[in-house]
Amino acid sequence: MKKLHFWPALVCLLALFSLQSQAQCPSGSIPYTGQYPLVSGNTYCLNSDLAGVVNIQIQNGATLILMPGVELQGAGSIEIFGTLDVRDGAGVVFNGGASIGSTLDVSSLLKLGRFSYFSITGSLSVSDPTASNPSSANTASIQQDNGSVMEICGPYSQQAVSYATVDFTGTTNAYAHFITKATASGAAGAPVASESQIHWLALSDVDLISPGSATYCGPNATEATCTGANWPTGLSQSSCGQASTIADENNDALPAMFKEITATLNEDNGILSVRWTTASEMNMKAFHIEATADGKNFTRLGTVPTKANEGASSQTLQYDFNYDLSAKRLLNISMAFIAILLAALLSSLFYKRKSKLSFGAVAAAFVLLLAIAGCSKKPRSVEVSPENPHAFIRIAVEDINGSFTYSRTLKVIAR
Structure with a gap:
């Protein structure tokens, strides 16, 4: 089975970005685990698939949120x-x-x-x-x-x-x-x-x-x-x-009809390539390439404008998008060096001046150092198998009104 050296770089990059881009339940909401009933005045939130729920009752003044991509399965009755x-x-x-x-x-x-x-x-x-x-x-x-x-x-x-x-x-x-x-x-x-x-x-x-x-x-x-x-x-x-x-x-079906989408990672040079073909387009503006390490929290990697004249086409159009992961590894190394300097500076101020800087600030810099330095290490080779997916791609389709629809999510394949 092939050994891949850029998978950890991609997954680590997505993990770092997800700290900022991750869709989270609303602040103050209560994790939903199948509680009954859902009490008035409370907001409940489900952010991962849940099966086996028996009966749901959402009282007046209560809200149950299912975050994007989540599926709730159960039996009995649903009272809203x-x-x-x-x-x-x-x-x-x-x-x-x-x-x-x-x-x-x-x-x-x-x-x-x-x-x-x-x-x-x-x-x-x-x-x-x-x-x-x-x-x-x-x-x-x-x-x-x-x-x-x-x-x-x-x-x-x-x-x-x-x-x-x-x-x-x-x-x-x-x-x-x-x-x-x-x-x-x-x-x-x-x-x-x-x-x-x-x-x-x-x-x-x-x-x-x-x-x-x-x-x-x-x-x-x-x-x-x-x-x-x-x-x-x-x-x-x-x-x-x-x-x-x-x-x-x-x-x-909306607003671009895809015929084919592929996402491949070249293990030799670290180039992530996304290619797609549309059978038709209507009111189109642009395609935004998004990636995720967990299938749920997506990070935008780049944008490709439509080739359709005035956003409409009934002809087959082909698109390509390349993303250089090797360059991102160099960027991570630079970020790690900056984090080291930051941690050293904060530590010096904290200990020498007995400054008013909080210990939390120093701790935060140290955590940032560990995270970025960890991503900057030479990645271990990783086996790719159906049981061990590493990254997924989808295409966010933006129409001329600024509204978004999304392609299917597909797994990145090694070449």
């Missing part, structure tokens, strides 16, 4: 009286049913970020808080961003007539899927969505409720009858749990 915030690329897969809101005059929200998903085998019911107070501004609602997917495999019901239950929060050139695989019903005339970017695919019966402004295909929708609603590849009524796959497919 507060807020469930599923951020970009994250998802919920539950064997059971869910409910949003109640007839009490309070707001409840299920929020899906870009290319996130919510999939349940059971029913989903969305209440109407204005039932107890018709003049109330409170809502029980669902918000969907670019490429997100709602997959409801059991019966769906909604009660609000004065407002649409599902809102689209993404960009105008994007869309999201709202998929009901069993009977969809509720109050007469209750509108499902407020924007056409919500693509409602009703694979079974629909009773009383209306599409509102949604791009709608149903009842008893099939791929043949849904030519205008972006029917996802492989979607079927007979199976559940397709939401994450559909979200990935949506990811590939």
Whole structure:
């Protein structure tokens, strides 16, 4: 098996950058480990995959955040009286049913970020808080961003007539899927969505409720009858749990459609090469190359502007991006030398002057010294295997409006 000498440099570089770029749970939030119930006034946060959860209840005034890329799996029931915030690329897969809101005059929200998903085998019911107070501004609602997917495999019901239950929060050139695989019903005339970017695919019966402004295909929708609603590849009524796959497919569709992406590391010269091909582009501005050592916390390595004329193309376009890790190793050595001087200076001031500098400042310099010096050492050779991944790449796609979508995350391969 091949021995690689630049993998540790790449991983160490990403580790150092992640101290600044790492997506962290909000300050003061409580780590979510499956607590029941989630108490009003508290914010809970999940920043790594979690399976085996039994029942979720989010009380009014409580919030549960799923950080980007995290998946929550469980069984039983999900009761959302507060807020469930599923951020970009994250998802919920539950064997059971869910409910949003109640007839009490309070707001409840299920929020899906870009290319996130919510999939349940059971029913989903969305209440109407204005039932107890018709003049109330409170809502029980669902918000969907670019490429997100709602997959409801059991019966769906909604009660609000004065407002649409599902809102689209993404960009105008994007869309999201709202998929009901069993009977969809509720109050007469209750509108499902407020924007056409919500693509409602009703694979079974629909009773009383209306599409509102949604791009709608149903009842008893099939791929043949849904030519205008972006029917996802492989979607079927007979199976559940397709939401994450559909979200990935949506990811590939906006605003650049990728044909191929490769990421390789030349072990001889330390050059990281990322190459990709787009089949089409729309409203494009630039591609930003991002890397991670853990598959979650990404560091931007560089930017490549679009080749598409005025950001649009229906032709195949090829792109290349190279990143010199050997140069970064030299930079790390220089940083280590600077850290040594800094530590020496602080130590001198601390001991000779008995200065007012805190011991914490000296300790911080010492920690920085160890971290950078460690990265500057000659790296050990590392075996690459499926069980020992070292780095991953994704491409952040920026459109002309400054909005971002992301390619699939792929492993860097040694050459």
